[in-house]
Amino acid sequence: MPRSFLVKKYFTSKKPNYSELESQSGPLSAGVPERYPLAELPTGENGLSTACCPAGLVWDVSILPGLYTPEPVSIPSPTGPLDLSSSHSSSSEEDEGRSSDPPSPEPAERHQCPNCGKSYGGPAALSRHRLSCCGKDEAAAPATRPAFRCKHCTKEYNSLGALKMHIRSHTLPCVCATCGKAFSRPWLLRGHIRTHTGERPFSCPHCSRAFADRSNLRAHLQTHSEVKKYQCAGCSRTFSRMSLLHKHTVAGCCSSPSS
């Protein structure tokens, strides 16, 4: 079944302007989410930042110990390609804790979590953060952890809301009326429904392709970038996806023919 039939047919609803995404910070911003014009990138508050920023979005694995090491290593941990936490620490202003970045040594002018150090713009945001985020730190104030436990699996959460959200992944309350497939969240169902309707609200500003899913558009935008996000430390090749980089390294191109 050819998947190359991706033609922009019709867009019934909103259509994010990804051309803005493209233009706002230069060609290399192609893969940068619109809300992260470089926000996830080092912002130059330390020397390491320049390893990434000026050149665009090349996640040089050589500076990402969590992602790549020259030693034989298993699959990089889910720290992911963007785990630049080791190389930058300035994300808090932009992502408001959205990312999983570790605490940044910021001035205490903001509301800072005493457990993990993340800072937030307001007390409410901090309060919310403390309910969910800090619970992942097993050592964080165990006495204050409510520990809502999932009865379907072993996961634990610090807030009932987080637990409820998780439980939906077991109960799958959102059912597709067309095919009966069930999903945990309404928006997942909506995304699925697009596979039935053919709706592709996310169009590429560089070509005629359109996508039903924003993440897939984001990945696609990488293909238009001269320099891709993920760079092999061994041969400097860049890849649009971490999986490709991983395949590349596993295949033994460079330094980690371990598996």
Next chain:
DNA sequence: CTGGGGAGGGGGCCC
């Protein structure tokens, strides 16, 4: 083997 699209999942934040 590589590159890329399709689809889906989960955690987190904002309103």
Next chain:
DNA sequence: CGGGCCCCCTCCCCA
């Protein structure tokens, strides 16, 4: 507190 949305990630499959 829940809905909506975001981002990141992964797996599968195909060219």
